[in-house]
Amino acid sequence: MEALQIAGALLTLLGSLFILFAAIGLLRMPDVYNRIQAGTKASTLGSILTLLGIGLCHPEWLLKIGLLILFVIISNPVSSHVLGRAAHFAGIPLSKRTHIDTLKEYRDKELTAKEEQQ
Amino acid sequence: MKLKSILILFIILLAFWIILNNSVSPLILLTGAVISLAIAIGFCKTCDVFNDLRLTPRSFLYTFLYLWVFLIELVKSNFDIAFRVLSPSLPINPGIITAKTTLKSKMGRLILANSITLTPGTFTVDIIDDKLFIHCVNMKEEEQEEFGNHIVRKFEKYLEVIYG
């Protein structure tokens, strides 16, 4: 029982470290898209590990915590994708280190095709 | 085939209700069943995402294989991001590339896009028809097509069997 609790506490520690990495990434990355990558990805595993660690400390809560983990796994990529799409739609520029932007090329092509039709 | 869609949604909702309530007394079960059935019927009038799910033994096996691959990729991606964030020179090479998918069903494409978002160094910015626009943290300009195919194929071979 004691060993399980210590394992859970160590998992929680690892998870909180990943949340710290997410915060550092959010500060250091140069533009919105890279910030979304660093922020949402690292915080997903961070919160999953934190929840799992507490679940190991209290086995009677494990079902509800499993539900919470499932929800985080499903909802986190959706919200990061939606934010990236909104950022691109709003025309927030990519950083200077970006090599290529095929989405912008595609949108421009569609726009010119529409204008030619009219 | 509306019935399959309604049934799958009903089972999922009822399972959530039982876990949230943490008991299986008859009154709670009855309330949950009535509410889940009402929501499932109302929701499936306009939505048919569960129709594409194939309920065969092979697809169950592939679901577990897929989850296993997905979990490994999730852990790998986090170590990748942590490494990039912590190294002092910030080794990033960002860019948005295009990849094509062969999946036909809406649900399959949704899950593909979400899995790409949680794998190392990539996230889906937009889906237009069968084109996925993927933002990569680290990419090489010469071989972007190969790279995009590599990312998509990794999950597609499992999702093809489950959703078609």
Added chain:
Amino acid sequence: MVNTILIISMFIIGISFLLVTVRFLLGTSVVDRVVALDVLTISSVGLIVLLAHFFDRGIYIDVSIVYAILSFIGVIIIAKYLEKSL
């Protein structure tokens, strides 16, 4: 032993809260702030579950489930607003 490790991890989450708040205030664009808010809410879900352990109250887990759902809906709504499709 267990509680010491958990308190240390709570401190680490607190430090990351401060760092994310810096990004939230610096911003430079709306989406930056929303991403910072998203990370804040996801890590506070973990923090609420940690508090549930310290106070030994299972009901706090339900609180964090509702909080996660609300923050997800909030982010979706803000993104839809930014895309001018609301």
